[in-house]
Amino acid sequence: MTDAQDPRPTTDDILAECPRFRLLVVGNSGVGKSSLINYAFGIDLATVAHGKRGTCNIQDEIIPPHNAHFILHDSMGFEPGNTGEFETAKEFFKSRGKKILKERVHAIWLCIKVPHAGSRVFEEGDEKFLKLAAAAKVPVVVVFTQFDILYSRMERALTDEEMELPADQIRRLCSQRAENEYKNVCLPPLQNIDPTLLHARTSGLGANSSRESAGDRRALADLIKTTLHLLEDTSGFVGKFLTNAQNRQTAWITSVIAQRGSAQANIEGSIKIGMKKYWRGIASSTRLPGFKLEKCLNTLHIDIITSWNFSDPDKLLRGPVFVEKMRTITQLVVPREEEVTDWFGAVKNIVGTAGTVSAATHPIIFPIVAGIGLSGVFITWLATVYKRTPETLRLFMGYIIDLTLVLDQLFMIVLALDPPNFLTQTEIDVALGKYTSSTVNIVHAEIREYCNEATFGKICRSNKAEEKIIELIENHRIKWEGTESQL
Template sequence: MTETQSPRPTTDGILAECPRFRVLVVGRSGVGKSSLINHTFGIDLATVAHGRRGKCNIEDEIISEHNAYFVLHDSMGFEPGNTKEFETAKEFFRSRGKRVPLKDRVHAIWLCIKVPHAGSRVFETGDEEFLKLAATAKVPVVVVFTQFDILYSGIEMVLTDEEMKLPADQLRRLCSERAENEFEKICLPSLQNIDPAPRHARTSGLGANSNPDRRALADLIRTTLNLLGDTGDFVGKILSSGQNREAIWITSAIAQRGSAQANIDGSIKIGMKRYWRGIASSTKFPGFKLEKCLNTIHFDIVTPWNFNDPNKLLGSKQFLEKMQTITQAVVPSEGEVKAWFGTVKNIFGTAGAVSAATHPIVFPIVAGVGLSGLFIQWLSTVYKRTPEALRLFMGYIVDLTLLLDQLFVIVLALDPPNLLTQTEIDAALDKYVSGAVNAVHAEIREYCNDATFARICRSNRAEEKITELIDTHRVRWEETKT
């Protein structure tokens, strides 16, 4: 083993097996497929050569330079009695079925149906026939009801004069409840007649001049991931092994750009496969330098977030050093802070001893504080199982994950393809350093000290604390914002 070697990233093996999430999107013109794809996967179909509107060829692979982990197959839908279209679909399913390598299979289908008016037919005969065909081919399907906002607008138009006097928040809640009830009454019985256990989602505000319902998109992503991760019924029979299921699930979580929770879940699944589980007594790091271990962890955490980062800013030396600058503060024990960082007063702006409990240590990035010399020297040493090493890995995993969570929310506000620049990264750094970092570091110090280190190693459950910290301090925009 040489000084330049690093542990192999876990994502390398996963993406070698399943490098892209392959989805077939079916729906007639005007149903909102392009906007759905753009906002869910953070691309711009109008800039993709194969994405030109016109007659779709189900065999065409639509790939965008803005998202390396996603490939789209597009179909305009199927007319009843059109034997040629259905034979083409059958052949497509055969050529993309379980007999071909995992990377070439269709992993999921989204059948897009516009939410109908009351009394209108929900599914055309061709839709019903296609769903039966997909079931026969054993391809997972999510029925996506689009343009729910039009149904909501219809509810608004028939409000009484008395209801219009309600406060704005109560009025929105009333309309939402009525629209949801109408949706369930109109759409779900027809779907359940075709499939007694249907997977479905709905979307709103995906028009050219509309603000998308982010929570609805996140729900679609969650529904799809739940379907792909289902080991107990239909999907368990489709895929040949648990390993295949996991590879598809992780790649699909990486490909999407509409749910921070999916990114976090993907990071956790990847981390648990190798680094997080048993991190206090890891057998993966001995023989490697700490800096190399940290760089590998960095890669495995950044990859699942799949930001549109053409300039590789999140893998740059500058960003790595900023993350290390944040995390270095949690590494030394409370009594060793001065030895590691010199004059505490000059760095932290406080006199005397610094208590992690009463004055959590944090480096003001905006003030230009960098890496301490002793920390740099320590990173160049070979991994040893110590409280300092455990605090380093725990701190770095949590710090980077929570910072990327902040960055996700900032980038989400941009129009597809959600291009990442240094401006967004700096804003996320400022938010995290001025926000959760103090509490995170204080909890890690309290959890992992000399008195508890041996017990942590024996229990081998430090990853549970990592997951708990991430869950406690993440932004949670999906639960509160539409």
């Protein structure tokens, strides 16, 4: 296909400039670095040959086979008397600081195990390393690991009377006490070193921990959010380290793509990628005219799938089966109300009238949608060239929102799997089923209500359809108690 026939995915340009998020992780053996990296980036470090266990060379590039957009540098903690280690780190920062964007270190995680009360939080070597990183203008997040051990300590300290409390009250009590000790023990020494340092805490994420607990997921997502905030902060290290705004955004997007611990980050990244070219002004785009609708849809699909970066060795999410299923879902929102029978025949009764559809009264479950298949009228219509019509706007809004919310469902399904979280058709079909049996009706009704004939001209003039897309995604994405906050 020529450029005139195929709009180029935005992610192609971003990843050509910076294909991998480069992270330096520093911490002593046993602090929990491996499990943290495995779950944050959906990889299995045990399968990556990078030297003998327990030894690290900061210069080594650890490139995991299960995540094409992540690269790791690993370093043990720094002993204050070992000047050779600090000289090596200094040379490492110096060499990486002079390189082009894709070869620089984009962030550092300094991993410190949550200590016992009264014990030293930071060794002299940690403090010296933080000063070294600050001088090199490399952004750092201090990660206090194994918070679950602190929680377990609170459980063991419960009185006999407290042990008689209901289980949920015991959990809240132990969580609050652990949180208080964390704040009292870990944060003051950090503030004394540098009050501007960002920090996060994580629980143990290995096989023996409560991996599926909301607390573990929230802690991991919070670390990712903190890192992304640091990369975006123009007033901090990155503002000095990456003075070019385009470089900052490119590094941020690549880091979003690389991570696999925060669905909210994936959604934010997908939005930023889309807004760079195709989402902004989607109702009256100057970039889409001249392209066939199917080609535009293919580009949107690739950009959104790439931004989520699932561990998909068989490329199922890019394959014709998944693409056809997504189009089968979105096609239902495209035609005018009076044309539904012409497009889908008997399916009209499950589409309903905008503003009246509900999952309770008109359930569209995936087996029925799959049974309908792609309408011949829809297929023919996709072969036409982009035009500014309500149908076209409903197509793009519907596809962006439908695909994003299906991937949000899929993310939560694979989050419970052990890294590298390989996708199979089973997980994909479950995600499709969850979305089409619960949310799609309401989403499509709200899209129809928004971009009907009466409001289409106003939407085109305002160029704010993308704001409605973002609103609907946020309103209908999966929420769970205590979930990660907005980025």
